[in-house]
Amino acid sequence: VTPANAARAAIEAVWRIESPRLIAALARMVRDVGLAEELAQDAFVAALEQWPADGVPDRPGAWLMQAAKRRAIDQLRRAERLRRKQEVVGRDAEAAEELAAADFEAALTEEIGDSLLRLVFTACHPVLAPEARVALTLRILCGLTTEEIARAFLVPVATMAQRIVRAKRTLAEARVAFEVPAGPDLAPRLGAVLAMVYLVFNDGGRARFRRMQPRGSNSVPSPRPRASTLRCLYISASVTREVRAVAAHEAPSQPANGIRTATFATVGDDRSCGSGRSEYHLSDRNV
Amino acid sequence: MLFIHPGLPPSTEENLIPSREAIGAMSRYNRQLHEAGVLLDVNGLHSPNEAVRISFPGGKPQVVDGPFAETKELVGGYWIIDVKSKAEAIEWAKRCPIDAEGPMIEVRQIFEISDFPPELREAVWLG
Numbered sequence: 001v002t003p004a005n006a007a008r009a010a011i012e013a014v015w016r017i018e019s020p021r022l023i024a025a026l027a028r029m030v031r032d033v034g035l036a037e038e039l040a041q042d043a044f045v046a047a048l049e050q051w052p053a054d055g056v057p058d059r060p061g062a063w064l065m066q067a068a069k070r071r072a073i074d075q076l077r078r079a080e081r082l083r084r085k086q087e088v089v090g091r092d093a094e095a096a097e098e099l100a101a102a103d104f105e106a107a108l109t110e111e112i113g114d115s116l117l118r119l120v121f122t123a124c125h126p127v128l129a130p131e132a133r134v135a136l137t138l139r140i141l142c143g144l145t146t147e148e149i150a151r152a153f154l155v156p157v158a159t160m161a162q163r164i165v166r167a168k169r170t171l172a173e174a175r176v177a178f179e180v181p182a183g184p185d186l187a188p189r190l191g192a193v194l195a196m197v198y199l200v201f202n203d204g205g206r207a208r209f210r211r212m213q214p215r216g217s218n219s220v221p222s223p224r225p226r227a228s229t230l231r232c233l234y235i236s237a238s239v240t241r242e243v244r245a246v247a248a249h250e251a252p253s254q255p256a257n258g259i260r261t262a263t264f265a266t267v268g269d270d271r272s273c274g275s276g277r278s279e280y281h282l283s284d285r286n287v
Numbered sequence: 288m289l290f291i292h293p294g295l296p297p298s299t300e301e302n303l304i305p306s307r308e309a310i311g312a313m314s315r316y317n318r319q320l321h322e323a324g325v326l327l328d329v330n331g332l333h334s335p336n337e338a339v340r341i342s343f344p345g346g347k348p349q350v351v352d353g354p355f356a357e358t359k360e361l362v363g364g365y366w367i368i369d370v371k372s373k374a375e376a377i378e379w380a381k382r383c384p385i386d387a388e389g390p391m392i393e394v395r396q397i398f399e400i401s402d403f404p405p406e407l408r409e410a411v412w413l414g
Contacts, residue, residue, distance in 0.1 A: 006374075014378055
């Protein structure tokens with residue numbers, strides 16, 4: 001392993017750990033999930049340029065957040081100049097205000113909950129087709145690469161890349177608010193989130209099952225296919241718990257159907273993923 | 288799998304229950320691991336003074352009670368995490384809230400079915 005490769009591996013590891021919180025915090029500030037992801041990606045690219053030479057910083061998450069913040073401010077200033085020229089509505093000005101006041105440290109250390117939950121509800125917005133919701137969630141919330149998602153859906157990478165780009169554009173064009181819905185909006189939106197959890201659970205399991213299939217006696221399963229899927233399941237389960245808490249609080253009369261789905265995913269999480277042998281339980285479930 | 292070696296001298300009886308702050312910091316760390324979707328299991332272990340070792344001289348089990356002289360390699364606890372790469376395991380280990388000289392974390396990969404040669408997998412499955 002060359003030092004450059006080692007640095008790259010370390011940076012990718014930091015990305016996997018930090019990106020969902022980074023994107024969630026940025027999305028809250030710029031009110032645009034697609035833009036938030038681009039800003040986070042730009043910060044990641046800056047890290048790829050800088051860290052191999054300077055070393056990985058002590059607090060890599062804070063470093064990425066600072067880099068992304070600088071880009072966000074540049075972006076908002078450009079948008080502001082454009083707005084003055086074009087007299088477009090003041091969504092970005094409001095965002096710029098919030099950005100100036102935002103406590104980035106707090107945003108970064110924030111536990112799963114508010115920002116991530118907003119991110120889930122946004123990625124699962126009904127303006128998107130169900131498979132686009134799953135793809136976007138896997139991409140933004142679970143940190144899977146487009147290649148990994150394409151493999152799980154059995155579609156070409158270019159198709160999946162297009163689907164994700166379109167989904168982000170649709171969200172931006174529909175000006176979907178970055179928030180957890182309340183009141184009468186909650187029930188249908190909650191249904192969409194729970195459906196996504198269910199699909200991630202099943203697609204993840206099925207994709208894994210496919211990889212487990214022997215393709216002749218000499219075939220070796222691809223190394224360590226589990227981490228991504230397990231990660232999705234756990235995040236889904238964490239999110240499900242949050243969603244259920246919101247549901248119990250906001251809509252106590254919520255039909256039990258959605259909650260049963262959530263329980264299924266959570267139970268699956270506890271039972272199937274609690275041991276190192278989880279893949280076989282999951283596979284059985286999907287035979 | 289992450290092992291934590293506390294690096295304490297063998298006779299240390301006091302301070303085995305950490306401070307409230309240390310427990311809080313460790314719980315926050317564990318919650319971070321859980322919420323990132325990587326934590327499979329985590330446990331702290333009782334004092335090595337209470338450990339018992341079973342060796343098999345001549346194929347026969349022989350039980351020896353602790354405490355034992357050498358402590359450098361003793362395990363104080365472990366995390367089982369499921370991550371994509373060694374680098375990611377290292378990155379998580381670096382975030383462990385330890386601010387003392389002695390303790391050390393060791394990263395080890397768990398052996399899986401796919402790590403066995405194909406001809407041995409049946410034996411793993413069926414015994």
